Amino acid sequence: MADQLAFTMENRERIAAVENSFGPSGKVLLEPSRILVGEGRLLKLCRRGPQPKAFFLFNDILVYGSIIVPGRWNSNQQIIPLHEVQQEDLEDGVEMTHQWLIRTPRKSFYVAAASSEEKREWMQHIEECRAQQLERMGLSKENSTGDFAATWIPDRASDICMRCTERFRVTQRKHHCRYCGFIVCNSCSKGRAVLLHISNKPVRVCRPCIVILQEQATRRNRNESLEEASMPEYDASSEEDCEEQNENHEPTSWFNTPQEPSWSPYCYFKPEHAKPPVCGM
Incomplete structure (x- = not known):
């Protein structure tokens, strides 16, 4: 019970930190059943070329925004329900390597990670969270797909x-x-x-x-x-x-938040963030 309570409090603090990073213009992210699974930086192909964005993966939504002050202040918050997401693996492009396509009904865009391992980890976690969310909603993968927005040419x-x-x-x-x-x-x-x-x-x-x-x-x-x-x-x-x-906003620079040695310097996922600890373990 104590472990469960500690996890809940820590999760609330992590979500509150993400929510506060977007300031008063951001939407409320804290919900009873919401869990912050991981966060980090990805390159997003925007109108004016690849731009670093802060991405936050929850168990039910994917949130991203422009970086103003690395690790502290973000803007232009975008929230994507995971059940609407479709991912497509891609070969390396001219402008971005380790890239893939994220399709949604409202907007589709290319993102890229720092390495193939980072890319694989992001795609895997997004897909796992999406599958679990579809199950909670009683939807099948086949019934969850519909019309997707066209990808804008830079x-x-x-x-x-x-x-x-x-x-x-x-x-x-x-x-x-x-x-x-x-x-x-x-x-x-x-x-x-x-x-x-x-x-x-x-x-x-x-x-x-x-x-x-x-x-x-x-x-x-x-x-x-x-x-x-x-x-x-x-x-x-x-x-x-x-x-x-x-899309015309120019972010300042990359995240450079110190992490534990076991974490990736680019994005991170910790198992204990995704689910409460099992009692007795």
Whole structure:
């Protein structure tokens, strides 16, 4: 009983530390059944290239954010329910080695670890926590998958619009189609459509994808009124999607938090963090 109480208190303290690191802008993370399994740094491929991010794996969610003060202050908190996650192992890329893909309905992105061992450990722990969460929710792996967000192509991958080939310049900003992930100009992405797996509000979609979505809507509603169908709007928007704005933040540097010798200097998982100690052991 004493061991169980000590574990509960230590776990609460660890979660409170993560919660406090995001300041008042972060969401409450402490819940009765939530356990912090591990934390560390991973490279995340953002619009402007690979950026170090602080990642926190819980038994039911994956949390990450931009690093402001290493080990103390993070921002732009993102919370991903583990039952919505799908991972895909990848070969080493030009910009990142030891990488893999994390897919979710709202956003899909590439991450990379410091070594193949770190990568394998992260992927294994994420998958184990996900499987346990699905079991708790009474869901099967097959029924848990649905539509996933397209992976955005990084800004520096193209200096021209990937639809009309217009060159980008100061007055011609780069945008991303939420349906295909292509880098497009404003003229080619004035359309807006509701992609329910991303948002219940209209998001930026390029012209070819608008056509595809219209055809899909027409097929779905062939025998019923299209009055309530989510169709694109072709008026220009004066503000960018909040996710597109947040990706422009430049984190400061890497974590450099002292750890015990048995822990990885890059990310760590301790068995006693994942489950209470067994009495008598």
